[in-house]
Amino acid sequence: MKPFFATPGDTTxxxxxxxxxxxxxxxxxxxxxxxxxxxxxxxxESAGRRIIGDSVEYFESGELIFVGSGTPHVWHNEQRYFTGEDQLVARSLALYISPHLLTAHxxxxxxxxxxxxxLKMAQRGIQFHGKVKNDIVALMKAMLVQQRMEQIxxxxxxxxxxxxxxxxxxLAGNNYVNLYSDKDQSRMNDVxxxxxxxxxRDIPLSEIAGVAGINVHSFCRFFKSRTQKPFTHFVNELRIGYACKLMQEKHLPVEExxxxxxxxxxxxxxxxxxKIKGKTPREYKKDMLLLH
Structure with a gap:
C-alpha cells in the first residue's frame, strides 16, 4: 500500500x-x-479493510464510496483472498471522473x-446509503452498456x-490533508x-519502527505526520473495527x-x-440489532 501518485493515464x-x-x-x-x-x-463482491485519507474501516460487498481528487486510498482484501484456496474474487464497478475537465465543460x-x-468536500471521501445508493448503482450498471449519448x-x-x-x-477527518510524498512509498507500504x-497481537514500537527502518522516536513522528493519528490509536481503530465486524457475523460475549x-x-x-465508537460494545450491539 504505497502512497504513489497515479497519472491520468493510469486510469485511462x-x-x-x-x-x-x-x-x-x-x-x-x-x-x-x-x-x-x-x-x-x-x-x-469483496471484503477487507479500506483506507481513505485518515479513515481506516472494514468494507464488504454492497458499499458505495466516492473518493475525491488527490485523496490517498486503498481497498485491501482479507488475507484469505491472497491464498487462492477459497477461489474468492474481488469485483467492483469503478467510475473515474476528471474534476478539471468536468468543471471546464x-x-x-x-x-x-x-x-x-x-468536489472539495469529497476529498474527505463519501459513503452513500439508502435509496440514493441504489439509484446511483443502477445508473452505474446502465452506463456499462449504454451508447455515448445515453451514457452522458x-x-x-x-x-x-x-x-x-x-x-x-x-470518511476522513475534517482537517485531513494529504501529506504523503514519493519518498514515503516503500516505507509506508511495508508498515x-x-x-x-x-x-x-501486541506490536511493540521497536518492532514496527524496525519494519520502517528508523528508530522509535523518528517512527512515532513519521507515522503521526503521515496518517494524522498516533500509531497506537491507528491499531486500536483496526481492532475495534474488527470487533464490530465480528458483532455483525457472530453472537459472541464481550469477553470473547x-x-x-x-x-x-x-x-x-x-x-x-x-472512545472510538462513542458507545459501549453492548450499546453498539443493541443499536445494530434495531437496524436489522
Missing part, C-alpha cells in the same frame, strides 16, 4: 470527462495511492460554485444525485502490510470479542470501544 482518462469500467480479479490492488481523478467505487452553462464546493445523460443524472443527496457519511497482518480483537483486558477493550 485523457480527454474524456469520465470513464466507467467493471473490475474482476482475485483481489484488489494493495497499493495505497492517490490520483487527480475522482473515483466512485461500488464493491460488488460545465462552467459555460452557468454557476458551478456549488459543484466545486462539493446517465452520468449527469448520477452527478446530480450525488451532489444533491443528504444521505451520505464523510501498513505489517500492521494489517499483526494488529490482533475482546480476546479475538487482540485485547487481553476486557476493561481496556470497553474503554477503547467507547
Amino acid at each position: 482518462l485523457k480527454e474524456n470527462v469520465f470513464q466507467i469500467k467493471e473490475i474482476s480479479q482475485p483481489y484488489f490492488s494493495t497499493e495505497f495511492h492517490f490520483h487527480e481523478e475522482c473515483q466512485l467505487v461500488y464493491v460488488v 460545465l462552467s459555460p452553462f452557468g454557476d458551478i460554485s456549488a459543484l466545486r464546493s462539493w 445523460i446517465s452520468f449527469i443524472t448520477l452527478l446530480q444525485q450525488m451532489t444533491a443527496t443528504k444521505t451520505f457519511r464523510l 501498513f502490510k505489517h500492521i494489517f497482518q499483526n494488529f490482533r 470479542l475482546s480476546r479475538r480483537a487482540g485485547y487481553n483486558n476486557t476493561t481496556h477493550f470497553n474503554r477503547f470501544f467507547k
